[in-house]
Amino acid sequence: xxxxxxxxxxxxxxxxxxxxxxxxxxxxxxxxxxxxxxxxxxxxxxxxxxxxxxxxxxxxxxxxxxxxxxxxxxxxxxxxxxxxxxxxxxxxxxxxxxxxxxxxxxxxxxxxxxxxxxxxxxxxxxxxxxxxxxxxxxxxxxxxxxxxxxxxxxxxxxxxxxxxxxxxxxxxxxxxxxxxxxxxxxxxxxxxxxxx
Numbered sequence: 001x002x003x004x005x006x007x008x009x010x011x012x013x014x015x016x017x018x019x020x021x022x023x024x025x026x027x028x029x030x031x032x033x034x035x036x037x038x039x040x041x042x043x044x045x046x047x048x049x050x051x052x053x054x055x056x057x058x059x060x061x062x063x064x065x066x067x068x069x070x071x072x073x074x075x076x077x078x079x080x081x082x083x084x085x086x087x088x089x090x091x092x093x094x095x096x097x098x099x100x101x102x103x104x105x106x107x108x109x110x111x112x113x114x115x116x117x118x119x120x121x122x123x124x125x126x127x128x129x130x131x132x133x134x135x136x137x138x139x140x141x142x143x144x145x146x147x148x149x150x151x152x153x154x155x156x157x158x159x160x161x162x163x164x165x166x167x168x169x170x171x172x173x174x175x176x177x178x179x180x181x182x183x184x185x186x187x188x189x190x191x192x193x194x195x196x
Contacts, residue, residue, distance in 0.1 A: 001038040002063040002125070004028045007051040007081075010073040019106060021049075023081065026114040027068065034122055040064060059088030066094070066125060068117075079103050081113050085124055095124045143179050144170035150185060165189065166184040 004027050007020040025042060032039045035145070040062055048058065055067050070083040078100065091154040101109045138144040150168035153161040166189045172182035 001040070001062075001066045002031065002066040002068065002121075003040040003059065003062055003071040004031065004045055005053060005067060006046055007069075008050075008071040010071045016072070016074050019074070019079075019110070021046075023070075023072060023110050023113065024109055027117055030118040031121065032102075037122065038064075039126070045164070049059055055086055055088055055091050064088060066128075068121070074103065077103050079109060081109075083113075083117055085121060087128055094128045095120065138176060138181070139180050140176035140179065143172040143176035143182060146175065147179075147182050147185060153187070154185075162189070 007024045009017045009020040017054070024045070028039060028042055028045060031037055044062065049098070053069075055069075057151055059067055064138060065088055067076075067086045068083065069086065070081060073080045079102075081099040081101075083097050084093055086092065087094050097116070097120075099113050103109065138147075145166040150165040150172070151169070153165040169182055169186050169189060172179060173186060176182065
């Protein structure tokens with residue numbers, strides 16, 4: 001789940017707000033095309049326009065894991081766009097980028113920046129989620145030991161030892177049903193269970 005905050009217009013010129021708003025809307029629209037993402041609506045997002053936002057509080061209220069925020073600054077014939085992806089619980093920057101462009105075709109710039117952001121965000125979200133899962137220690141030490149032993153047996157590529165590894169993974173899941181690493185290894189053995 002993700003909230004795209006309205007991009008801040010740092011140009012100081014009210015007439016430039018349309019560019020920041022357009023960029024925000026394009027990012028919202030393109031992110032909404034990813035079925036695996038739950039994107040907060042434009043109406044809710046734009047309630048936070050021109051406000052200083054407490055990322056953790058807003059994310060908690062809306063039930064989102066990630067927040068995208070950014071700014072647009074125009075100077076003469078140049079525009080600078082900054083974007084950050086923030087993991088809401090920790091208020092940690094997962095990814096940030098700055099784009100400097102000539103302002104020859106405003107819509108081409110919007111399309112280019114939006115495409116770049118949309119191309120990178122899902123991968124960054126997945127990498128961040130995987131990183132958080134890996135950092136989380138197992139709640140049950142016995143389940144952890146079962147997984148370690150199962151991995152060792154699996155790497156020996158012996159049918160009997162693979163069967164024993166499956167039993168150990170199943171035991172780890174029984175000991176700690178929320179242990180994601182055990183579930184991930186269980187998937188490795190699905191084909192084995194099917195008789196492959």
